[in-house]
Amino acid sequence: MLVVRALNAMFRINSVVRDDVECRVGLLPPRTVSVVMTSYAVHNTQLLTQLDDPHSKWCLIDEGTIIRFNHGKALGPKLCPGTVHLDIIERTDDSLILHMVREECWEEPPHRAPFCSRHFNTRYGQYVRYVFGSGRPNPDNPFFHLPALLYTVFYGGDRLKVGTTIIIKGLRRFLEQPIYLVALLKLCRNIEEARELEVWFSRSSRLFSQAPSMKFRIGDIMRSLARRDPAKDVCRFVRSLILAVTEATSRRGRPGSSKSLADQLWRRLSVIDIAHPDLEEELLRSRVAVDANMADKVLAGRSAEFLGIARGFVLLGVGSAGNFAIPYEVFRDRLAYAEILS
Ligand SMILES: [Zn+2]
Numbered sequence: 129m130l131v132v133r134a135l136n137a138m139f140r141i142n143s144v145v146r147d148d149v150e151c152r153v154g155l156l157p158p159r160t161v162s163v164v165m166t167s168y169a170v171h172n173t174q175l176l177t178q179l180d181d182p183h184s185k186w187c188l189i190d191e192g193t194i195i196r197f198n199h200g201k202a203l204g205p206k207l208c209p210g211t212v213h214l215d216i217i218e219r220t221d222d223s224l225i226l227h228m229v230r231e232e233c234w235e236e237p238p239h240r241a242p243f244c245s246r247h248f249n250t251r252y253g254q255y256v257r258y259v260f261g262s263g264r265p266n267p268d269n270p271f272f273h274l275p276a277l278l279y280t281v282f283y284g285g286d287r288l289k290v291g292t293t294i295i296i297k298g299l300r301r302f303l304e305q306p307i308y309l310v311a312l313l314k315l316c317r318n319i320e321e322a323r324e325l326e327v328w329f330s331r332s333s334r335l336f337s338q339a340p341s342m343k344f345r346i347g348d349i350m351r352s353l354a355r356r357d358p359a360k361d362v363c364r365f366v367r368s369l370i371l372a373v374t375e376a377t378s379r380r381g382r383p384g385s386s387k388s389l390a391d392q393l394w395r396r397l398s399v400i401d402i403a404h405p406d407l408e409e410e411l412l413r414s415r416v417a418v419d420a421n422m423a424d425k426v427l428a429g430r431s432a433e434f435l436g437i438a439r440g441f442v443l444l445g446v447g448s449a450g451n452f453a454i455p456y457e458v459f460r461d462r463l464a465y466a467e468i469l470s
Contacts, residue, residue, distance in 0.1 A: 129180040202427035204463030276322035284352030306440035332376035404438035
């Protein structure tokens with residue numbers, strides 16, 4: 129048995145392109161938004177995996193590794209993510225020195241609960257539950273003192289997702305979920321400020337949503353990649369985003385920082401594209417397993433080569449059955465009845 133706990137990857141900047149995109153809101157004359165598009169190539173992606181073996185507890189699954197899944201059942205329930213112990217050692221205006229230790233857990237949480245009873249109310253548990261919309265910020269908890277990023281995801285269609293992450297996740301956060309393009313909206317003081325804006329934006333424009341369905345996201349991403357016209361897609365993304373932010377900030381009762389954010393986005397917008405150059409075409413040719421049930425049926429009794437992570441999907445080569453793309457979210461913290469062959 130094994131459990132995928134986290135992912136790792138190398139990122140390289142491929143290009144930085146500045147471009148002007150003309151946007152129009154309602155009947156007002158068009159205005160020009162200056163867009164900086166940074167394209168990253170991701171490579172050497174890895175799955176940080178915990179093994180049910182006291183002698184070799186942790187394992188990094190590299191690209192090319194073969195995993196053999198059991199007959200009958202390949203995937204089991206999601207397990208408790210455990211906890212992360214975090215201490216802020218030193219903090220200046222532009223640097224943070226942190227000490228972090230992961231504590232893993234093999235327990236299955238109660239139905240619909242994110243954590244087991246032992247890890248439910250840890251500092252990490254409080255932070256994760258707050259991000260998912262429950263509980264209150266705790267000023268004694270160091271997770272609530274880290275800077276946090278507010279971002280928007282474009283899948284290629286007319287729905288945008290607004291999201292947040294604490295800054296230490298960095299670009300890896302954008303490999304953990306199916307994504308086509310991302311706009312970085314604001315570096316916030318802490319997760320409380322980022323969440324306030326996230327919740328408010330997602331309620332204040334018909335274009336924003338906190339979580340479009342997985343099927344919707346995947347369909348839009350695959351159609352976008354197949355168009356092979358990222359420059360045009362960036363323009364569509366920027367226009368939708370400007371429209372959504374303008375619509376939201378014209379409403380009453382907005383958070384104080386939302387107006388200055390809208391003004392700043394009109395002047396300059398940062399968009400990023402993260403592609404795995406070796407896997408873009410493989411991803412387009414792959415069959416997609418949308419959820420754990422589908423993935424279980426595909427993987428049971430098979431050996432699969434881990435090809436890498438692209439656009440939030442784990443790509444697996446399953447011999448004569450071809451390649452399968454499975455959202456990374458499906459694997460994370462989920463019990464897999466499998467062993468690593470090589
Ligand atoms: Zn636990």
